[in-house]
Amino acid sequence: MTKQGLLAGGAMLLALAGCASTAGAEESASSAGSRPATTREDRIANRDPYPSTYRAYPSVATVVTNVTIFDGEGGRIDGGQILMADGKIVAVGQTVEQPAGATVIDGTGKWVTPGIIDVHSHLGDYPSPGVDALSDGNEATDPATPEVWAEHSVWPQDPGFTRALANGGVTTLQILPGSANLTGGRSVTVKNVPGRTMQQMKFPGAPYGLKMACGENPKRVYGERNRAPSTRMGNIAVNRQMWMRAQEYDRRWDAWEENGRGNAPNREADMDTLREVLDGRIQIHNHCYRADEMAIVIDMAKEFGYTVSTFHHAVESYKIADLLRENEICSAMWSDWWGFKMESYDAINENIPLVHNAGACAIVHSDDPDGIQRLNQEAAKALADGRRMGIQIADEVAWTWLAINPARAIGVDEWTGSLKAGKMADVVLWNGNPLSVYTRPEKVWIDGALMFDANDPARRPVTDFELGQPGEGDVK
Amino acid sequence: MIRRADRRRSPLFAMLGIGCAFVGAFTGYAANAQTVAITGGTVALGDGSAPIPNGTVVIQNGRVRAAGAGVAVPAGAERIDATGKWVSPGIVAGFSRLGLVEVDAVDETNDVAARTSPFSAALDVVPALNPRVSAIAISRNRGVTRAVVSPGIGAAIFAGQGAVIDMGDDMNAVTRPRAFQFVELGEAGARRAGGSRAASHLYIRTALKAAQSFQRDPGGYDADSRDAVLPRTDAEALVPVVTGRQPLVIHAERGADILQALALKTEFPQLKLVLVGATEGWTVARQIAAAGVPVIASALVDLPAAFETLSATQSNIGRMKAAGVQVSIGMINDNDTRQARQSAQYAGNLVALTKVPGATGLQWGEALAAITSGPAEAMGLGDEIGSLRPGRRGDVVIWSGDPLELSSAPERVWIDGVAQPLETRQTRLRDRYATPTETALPKAYDRSPSTTR
Numbered sequence: 039m040t041k042q043g044l045l046a047g048g049a050m051l052l053a054l055a056g057c058a059s060t061a062g063a064e065e066s067a068s069s070a071g072s073r074p075a076t077t078r079e080d081r082i083a084n085r086d087p088y089p090s091t092y093r094a095y096p097s098v099a100t101v102v103t104n105v106t107i108f109d110g111e112g113g114r115i116d117g118g119q120i121l122m123a124d125g126k127i128v129a130v131g132q133t134v135e136q137p138a139g140a141t142v143i144d145g146t147g148k149w150v151t152p153g154i155i156d157v158h159s160h161l162g163d164y165p166s167p168g169v170d171a172l173s174d175g176n177e178a179t180d181p182a183t184p185e186v187w188a189e190h191s192v193w194p195q196d197p198g199f200t201r202a203l204a205n206g207g208v209t210t211l212q213i214l215p216g217s218a219n220l221t222g223g224r225s226v227t228v229k230n231v232p233g234r235t236m237q238q239m240k241f242p243g244a245p246y247g248l249k250m251a252c253g254e255n256p257k258r259v260y261g262e263r264n265r266a267p268s269t270r271m272g273n274i275a276v277n278r279q280m281w282m283r284a285q286e287y288d289r290r291w292d293a294w295e296e297n298g299r300g301n302a303p304n305r306e307a308d309m310d311t312l313r314e315v316l317d318g319r320i321q322i323h324n325h326c327y328r329a330d331e332m333a334i335v336i337d338m339a340k341e342f343g344y345t346v347s348t349f350h351h352a353v354e355s356y357k358i359a360d361l362l363r364e365n366e367i368c369s370a371m372w373s374d375w376w377g378f379k380m381e382s383y384d385a386i387n388e389n390i391p392l393v394h395n396a397g398a399c400a401i402v403h404s405d406d407p408d409g410i411q412r413l414n415q416e417a418a419k420a421l422a423d424g425r426r427m428g429i430q431i432a433d434e435v436a437w438t439w440l441a442i443n444p445a446r447a448i449g450v451d452e453w454t455g456s457l458k459a460g461k462m463a464d465v466v467l468w469n470g471n472p473l474s475v476y477t478r479p480e481k482v483w484i485d486g487a488l489m490f491d492a493n494d495p496a497r498r499p500v501t502d503f504e505l506g507q508p509g510e511g512d513v514k
Numbered sequence: 515m516i517r518r519a520d521r522r523r524s525p526l527f528a529m530l531g532i533g534c535a536f537v538g539a540f541t542g543y544a545a546n547a548q549t550v551a552i553t554g555g556t557v558a559l560g561d562g563s564a565p566i567p568n569g570t571v572v573i574q575n576g577r578v579r580a581a582g583a584g585v586a587v588p589a590g591a592e593r594i595d596a597t598g599k600w601v602s603p604g605i606v607a608g609f610s611r612l613g614l615v616e617v618d619a620v621d622e623t624n625d626v627a628a629r630t631s632p633f634s635a636a637l638d639v640v641p642a643l644n645p646r647v648s649a650i651a652i653s654r655n656r657g658v659t660r661a662v663v664s665p666g667i668g669a670a671i672f673a674g675q676g677a678v679i680d681m682g683d684d685m686n687a688v689t690r691p692r693a694f695q696f697v698e699l700g701e702a703g704a705r706r707a708g709g710s711r712a713a714s715h716l717y718i719r720t721a722l723k724a725a726q727s728f729q730r731d732p733g734g735y736d737a738d739s740r741d742a743v744l745p746r747t748d749a750e751a752l753v754p755v756v757t758g759r760q761p762l763v764i765h766a767e768r769g770a771d772i773l774q775a776l777a778l779k780t781e782f783p784q785l786k787l788v789l790v791g792a793t794e795g796w797t798v799a800r801q802i803a804a805a806g807v808p809v810i811a812s813a814l815v816d817l818p819a820a821f822e823t824l825s826a827t828q829s830n831i832g833r834m835k836a837a838g839v840q841v842s843i844g845m846i847n848d849n850d851t852r853q854a855r856q857s858a859q860y861a862g863n864l865v866a867l868t869k870v871p872g873a874t875g876l877q878w879g880e881a882l883a884a885i886t887s888g889p890a891e892a893m894g895l896g897d898e899i900g901s902l903r904p905g906r907r908g909d910v911v912i913w914s915g916d917p918l919e920l921s922s923a924p925e926r927v928w929i930d931g932v933a934q935p936l937e938t939r940q941t942r943l944r945d946r947y948a949t950p951t952e953t954a955l956p957k958a959y960d961r962s963p964s965t966t967r
Contacts, residue, residue: 166817166818166819167818167819167820167821168819168820169820169821197817197818198817201816201817205816205828254619356944356947356950357947357950357957358950359950360950360951361950374853374855374856375849376652376852376940377616377617377618377648377649377851377852378617378618378619378849378852379617379618379619379620380617380619380620383617384943385940386940386941386943386944386947387940387944388944392944392947392948392950396950407817407819408814408815408817411814411816412863415859415863415920418920418921419859419920421921422920422921422922422923423923425921426914426923427944427948469869469870470869473920473921474919474920474921475859475862475863475865475866475918475919475920476862476865476866476869476919477866478866478867478869478870492870492871493871495872503818504818504824507818507824507825508769508794508797508824508825509824509825509826509827512825512827512829513827513828513829513867513870513871513872513873514816514817514826514827514828
């Protein structure tokens with residue numbers, strides 16, 4: 039971009055930021071809901087300074103008939119029907135009411151599921167093309183950066199979003215900072231709907247998460263610079279020091295908020311995030327491969343009084359599935375990644391079914407712009423490997439790994455993650471059994487709006503980046 | 515993940531074959547001269563044909579004697595009932611680095627690339643191969659029986675000579691040593707050659723001319739000349755390439771790069787080229803087909819992960835096939851040290867495309883061929899491996915179901931007619947932790963053998 043272009047872009051952003059309080063019918067590309075931080079309350083309490091401007095796109099009442107339904111919570115209906123209207127699931131059952139004028143789709147031989155939710159993505163932060171200029175996922179300048187927010191790196195023009203939609207049936211994803219740092223920053227959860235701005239994708243009401251990382255990455259990245267941490271014990275030491283500071287910060291603010299006397303304590307961006315964690319408004323998403331390290335993190339969370347939602351990558355969860363069940367921590371896992379680094383050496387194909395079988399929460403995640411296009415296949419592989427060792431899990435139950443479980447882990451299960459009446463109509467129609475390699479999404483609805491249709495090239499998103507390039511608008 | 519570090523991708527390889535192929539096979543033959551007849555299964559030959567219901571496969575003297583419908587079972591053969599199962603040739607990993615790495619990010623165990631070696635083209639993966647790396651057993655466990663194994667580039671754009679190997683549970687892995695030379699001509703090659711594609715192309719042409727010069731007069735080759743780009747050893751190693759006795763496997767992704775690679779044949783007409791990667795191959799498929807150059811392509815690349823793959827689509831292979839290109843599946847830079855077992859899933863995904871409007875996929879038989887006979891033929895080994903046609907090596911897999919389907923797994927595997935164990939570190943860990951809690955003693959005392967396979 040030319041210097042002139044940069045200036046023009048800046049001016050436009052400023053102009054948009056100015057049209058602040060017009061939230062409502064008119065969509066704004068910018069923060070329609072953001073307010074100027076002028077009041078005392080805003081300075082100390084605005085927990086949503088970059089609010090979602092997501093609006094559901096128009097939808098028509100739609101019924102799919104004679105279709106196999108996995109409801110995402112473990113339920114299944116063969117030869118069933120589903121009605122979506124006004125962006126919501128209205129009814130799911132053997133038969134449903136068909137409103138006059140509704141679009142009726144014959145689902146014979148097809149499957150309907152809730153849209154897939156990826157609890158671990160870097161789309162937008164590490165977009166395609168993977169050039170340095172767009173590499174925005176690790177603020178690897180300090181081992182603890184709770185002050186950075188993944189949403190401030192998300193490039194909405196990442197073509198990866200469109201592939202996750204069209205090939206993967208992914209409707210919701212949590213975008214996390216990378217794992218170079220022990221504490222990498224806040225996550226953001228987005229609906230997989232293209233937007234001009236990150237805010238237009240942002241899932242309304244979704245809580246933030248905080249990314250943390252165990253193991254090899256932080257100790258290598260910082261150890262190579264001859265600074266802490268350079269060991270696993272260093273990892274925990276730096277973490278504990280951070281939490282001790284956060285507790286002190288939290289106490290200071292609690293006291294001030296309680297008695298209201300004098301000046302407010304200084305705000306610190308890093309400590310603000312950690313205070314949210316200690317207050318239970320943000321849960322931890324912890325990259326952690328090894329069982330022994332997970333056990334230490336569990337105790338560290340108890341020591342400081344915070345909650346780990348999910349261990350990500352979790353290749354050794356099968357070794358401590360009982361501990362994870364007791365502590366109600368989810369494991370986000372691949373089906374068969376192994377051996378790329380020392381801490382992934384003990385990965386086994388049966389990890390997911392073993393965790394599930396032990397009564398702990400199992401999630402299939404991607405961490406990968408290719409893998410996110412085949413999360414259903416990852417679940418299918420894990421399911422089959424489990425069955426071969428005698429763990430019988432029904433297909434529809436395995437779908438919880440892609441739906442309600444990640445929804446709960448992120449904190450959006452109130453709105454999505456299953457085909458329950460009143461929830462967002464985030465729905466995929468598959469052209470066959472979605473646990474087969476021969477099956478692909480045929481239609482994907484997000485909040486009832488048809489965002490992908492394999493039969494209609496006009497329902498195939500093309501990012502700005504790909505417009506005018508070789509292959510524009512191709513099947514991908 | 516920390517983007518670069520967790521990435522399970524590493525550089526690629528290439529290979530091609532010449533010369534004596536039997537280095538590793540004979541020990542097995544003696545031990546396993548028994549004749550095996552697998553009956554009643556759905557037999558997929560791997561040659562592109564449709565599967566045959568209720569077929570028979572006979573393995574004798576380490577090779578496939580016959581396969582298909584109406585095949586007689588020889589007297590005295592061990593009969594194996596495969597009713598309800600599928601039988602196929604073992605998968606041939608079309609482009610891999612199997613056998614060269616135990617753990618990618620543990621440098622001491624990673625022999626893919628020689629970054630500071632003074633040599634390049636002369637490097638030979640054979641001494642670096644370790645049949646006992648975990649990836650070999652894990653690949654075998656999922657029906658991979660052979661692999662094209664390439665080095666990755668170090669200081670120069672020539673990575674060295676790759677091999678074709680087997681996944682057998684023995685120390686004789688090499689099917690064909692020095693099967694090909696591997697060179698990087700895309701973004702990676704440009705960077706290594708000095709910073710531009712102009713530099714990488716000048717380098718490869720200069721190097722091939724040096725090989726010609728060496729061939730004409732080995733004694734007169736002056737590696738110390740200020741104009742020489744290759745040490746004697748490397749110049750000598752490129753003689754089989756420039757004379758067409760050893761395939762030159764070229765990694766190129768961009769349409770323009772592919773055409774430039776093909777153009778090398780104008781200047782060096784004897785080159786036997788094979789393309790690897792070729793994500794934009796569909797955009798120049800007519801030219802590739804006309805050149806008669808086989809392609810070992812990446813199957814599921816559909817993102818512009820780099821500017822050299824802007825037009826990436828999963829329909830790439832199907833479109834090249836439709837244009838008459840001899841195309842198969844490889845996994846260059848895609849977990850190529852460990853995950854060749856995903857080849858079947860990749861092939862299945864190409865079949866899935868046949869149901870997607872506007873997409874171009876492969877028919878089932880073509881898809882299986884893309885991971886069996888396809889890579890074998892690209893390496894000039896189609897008469898030896900990659901199918902169940904009579905006379906091929908006895909690399910046979912009995913699958914629980916359709917080999918390309920996610921729910922299927924191998925139940926029996928033979929390599930060179932030798933029945934193979936399917937146990938791995940992973941199956942041992944699985945069995946130890948089938949229940950996570952300890953019993954009378956800590957888990958460290960639990961070495962119970964696999965109960966399944």
